[in-house]
Amino acid sequence: MTNLGSLSRQGKSLATLIAASGSFLIGMLLPMEIWTNQQTTTKATTVKTATSTNTKQINQSTNNKETPLEVIKISSVVAKKINNTKQELRELELKTFNFSVPKRFQSQTVKNVTLNSKQKVISLTFDDGPWNNTTEQILDILKKHNIRATFFVVGQHLNVRQEIGKKIVEEGHVIANHTWNHPSKSSKMSPDRIKSEIGRTADLIYKITGRTTNLFRPPGGVLVNGLADYAKERKHTVVLWSADSVDWYYRSAQKITKKVLNKASNGGIVLLHDGGGPRGHVVEALPNIIAGLKKQGYEFVTIPELLTIKDRELHQAELAKKREVKKQETNAQEDKE
Numbered sequence: 001m002t003n004l005g006s007l008s009r010q011g012k013s014l015a016t017l018i019a020a021s022g023s024f025l026i027g028m029l030l031p032m033e034i035w036t037n038q039q040t041t042t043k044a045t046t047v048k049t050a051t052s053t054n055t056k057q058i059n060q061s062t063n064n065k066e067t068p069l070e071v072i073k074i075s076s077v078v079a080k081k082i083n084n085t086k087q088e089l090r091e092l093e094l095k096t097f098n099f100s101v102p103k104r105f106q107s108q109t110v111k112n113v114t115l116n117s118k119q120k121v122i123s124l125t126f127d128d129g130p131w132n133n134t135t136e137q138i139l140d141i142l143k144k145h146n147i148r149a150t151f152f153v154v155g156q157h158l159n160v161r162q163e164i165g166k167k168i169v170e171e172g173h174v175i176a177n178h179t180w181n182h183p184s185k186s187s188k189m190s191p192d193r194i195k196s197e198i199g200r201t202a203d204l205i206y207k208i209t210g211r212t213t214n215l216f217r218p219p220g221g222v223l224v225n226g227l228a229d230y231a232k233e234r235k236h237t238v239v240l241w242s243a244d245s246v247d248w249y250y251r252s253a254q255k256i257t258k259k260v261l262n263k264a265s266n267g268g269i270v271l272l273h274d275g276g277g278p279r280g281h282v283v284e285a286l287p288n289i290i291a292g293l294k295k296q297g298y299e300f301v302t303i304p305e306l307l308t309i310k311d312r313e314l315h316q317a318e319l320a321k322k323r324e325v326k327k328q329e330t331n332a333q334e335d336k337e
């Protein structure tokens, strides 16, 4: 499964590369065609300059008194095309790679990350779906606010609502593993059962969405029954939460909104439920939760995005530390001399 997932990822990277290169070529060739059509009277030497894909050279050719206006036009078309291509690449990247988790978080348990950045981010997570009506209502609210979230699905629920599972991924969200049967007891489970709870769900997620998940949330947040250990063996990140809406207990939209807003933190993970029972109050609360968090200055990210932001922060700190050590070594060396 791991090999299969990695192969699939490689296939996807290749597809992305081909798509991006194709788009880039079209982007570059289209303005050239406009150029040659418009410039029938232009000297061959000028055309030569313009067919170069180097924007700097095109800008330089604007000094040529014969066709300055046209060249400026072409130059801006090329710049616009490059920008569009960059945007397409970013979107492709988000669609294709938004499931990858930085290495340092593999086989780790995470309940939040503490961020030093001024930019405040938070992750909404939804458990126990897909569920009739509520999951799609939640998807519609998220779409309306242009927010991406992480859905920890239960295998047997996904099995009977495959189309909703597909929709979760198609709309840019992350789908993750929450076992097949949702066992939440603390007592140790048999190795076969553990393997099946996680493996069967992972296989179905892959079959339906083409995605290999490396995020696992143990039912009830139980870490001692063997499920979390097995997930870590599979290099999964075990994802808990820092802001529990307690929506499984309180059936009031006001109460769960208050719970989330009180416990929100920079780098926090919010626990909500889209399935596993009647979740109308979650659907009702979600717009208020989003509005309240936005008011507190939060931006919304998926779990892999959250971990990537923390990873970058740690990486920067490591680099700064290395530079500091080097500086001290140089100073010591100079003192000696």
Ligand SMILES: [Zn+2]
Binding pocket: 127, 128, 178, 182, 219, 220
């Ligand atoms: Zn659950």
